[in-house]
Amino acid sequence: MTCLRLTALGIAIAVVAAGRLQAQAETPPTASSPGIFDYSDTSISWSFNFTTREPNVLWSATKNVFTLNHIDAWKYGTNYLNVDLLKSDNRDPEAPWGGPGYPVPGNGVGSGAFEAYALYRGALSLNQMFDTVTFTFGPVSDVALYFGGDINSKNTAMAPRKKDVLVGLQASLKVPGYFNVSANFYKEWNHNGIVELQGSPPGTSVDVNFAPTAAFESEYMQPLGFLGVPLKVSGRTSVVLPKGTDGFGRQTVAEFLTDNRLTLDLGRLIADKSNVFDVFAGYRFWLNKFGNNPYPPSIPSVPGTMESTFYVGVTWHVF
Numbered sequence: 163m164t165c166l167r168l169t170a171l172g173i174a175i176a177v178v179a180a181g182r183l184q185a186q187a188e189t190p191p192t193a194s195s196p197g198i199f200d201y202s203d204t205s206i207s208w209s210f211n212f213t214t215r216e217p218n219v220l221w222s223a224t225k226n227v228f229t230l231n232h233i234d235a236w237k238y239g240t241n242y243l244n245v246d247l248l249k250s251d252n253r254d255p256e257a258p259w260g261g262p263g264y265p266v267p268g269n270g271v272g273s274g275a276f277e278a279y280a281l282y283r284g285a286l287s288l289n290q291m292f293d294t295v296t297f298t299f300g301p302v303s304d305v306a307l308y309f310g311g312d313i314n315s316k317n318t319a320m321a322p323r324k325k326d327v328l329v330g331l332q333a334s335l336k337v338p339g340y341f342n343v344s345a346n347f348y349k350e351w352n353h354n355g356i357v358e359l360q361g362s363p364p365g366t367s368v369d370v371n372f373a374p375t376a377a378f379e380s381e382y383m384q385p386l387g388f389l390g391v392p393l394k395v396s397g398r399t400s401v402v403l404p405k406g407t408d409g410f411g412r413q414t415v416a417e418f419l420t421d422n423r424l425t426l427d428l429g430r431l432i433a434d435k436s437n438v439f440d441v442f443a444g445y446r447f448w449l450n451k452f453g454n455n456p457y458p459p460s461i462p463s464v465p466g467t468m469e470s471t472f473y474v475g476v477t478w479h480v481f
Contacts, residue, residue, distance in 0.1 A: 209475030223254035250274035261319030283310035308332035321355030348377035354409025373406030397422030414453030
């Protein structure tokens with residue numbers, strides 16, 4: 163019933179956004195005063211994920227995800243903030259299920275877990291800060307100082323409390339839309355509640371201090387207007403190299419995550435009002451989730467650490 167209520171709430175977002183779309187279609191545009199941002203967009207979204215996976219859980223789970231997203235561009239760079247609230251079905255259950263002595267059956271058990279995850283990324287343009295074109299060359303339009311971090315919390319037996327920071331350089335490439343790639347220093351801290359429930363055996367740690375490593379990220383958006391509809395393709399990809407041992411004392415491996423989607427500007431399509439109401443469909447592939455290897459001969463291999471899921475959703479651009 164919880165998943166049904168969340169799905170109904172997601173549909174309600176679409177209805178409210180459609181009402182706003184109709185109101186805007188009937189209201190003449192007004193001039194707006196300039197602000198500190200060259201571009202700014204804040205939106206809320208709902209998406210439904212079909213086959214998510216979690217480490218040490220043998221079954222895939224569905225998730226309802228509510229997202230607050232903000233992006234802006236100003237004189238010296240950009241800011242990006244994304245906050246997800248994720249509610250799983252009961253095949254990814256909240257504590258104590260999934261902990262020692264509480265296995266998760268194939269048909270699920272208890273209540274689905276709840277997670278909050280926030281991500282921030284910022285970039286400062288070296289061309290803009292130093293009033294130069296030195297950092298424009300070949301296929302590169304700009305180079306920026308790139309920085310950010312993530313934080314999360316989830317009410318499972320593992321009780322993760324991830325915190326990470328990264329800093330590096332980002333190159334922007336000369337393409338329609340945008341395509342940015344970065345190389346970064348990366349440092350992560352986390353929490354392992356399973357170890358605590360096991361009495362913290364030797365060689366394990368409850369508060370996990372991962373080794374510094376390197377991380378690489380890319381993000382892109384390409385318009386597909388040549389198809390005759392207001393469609394775009396966009397995505398983010400990240401690679402985190404091995405980061406030492408985890409809370410169980412296992413060596414981590416390189417982690418790969420890519421998330422890509424097709425977005426249709428429905429407001430522009432049906433009412434000639436851009437950037438009001440979108441619908442989207444996407445695919446996410448996550449290999450070695452959290453640095454764990456799902457395949458033998460990893461000792462031990464960890465099931466549930468390769469995720470392959472499609473998702474669909476709606477977005478309302480609030481302001």
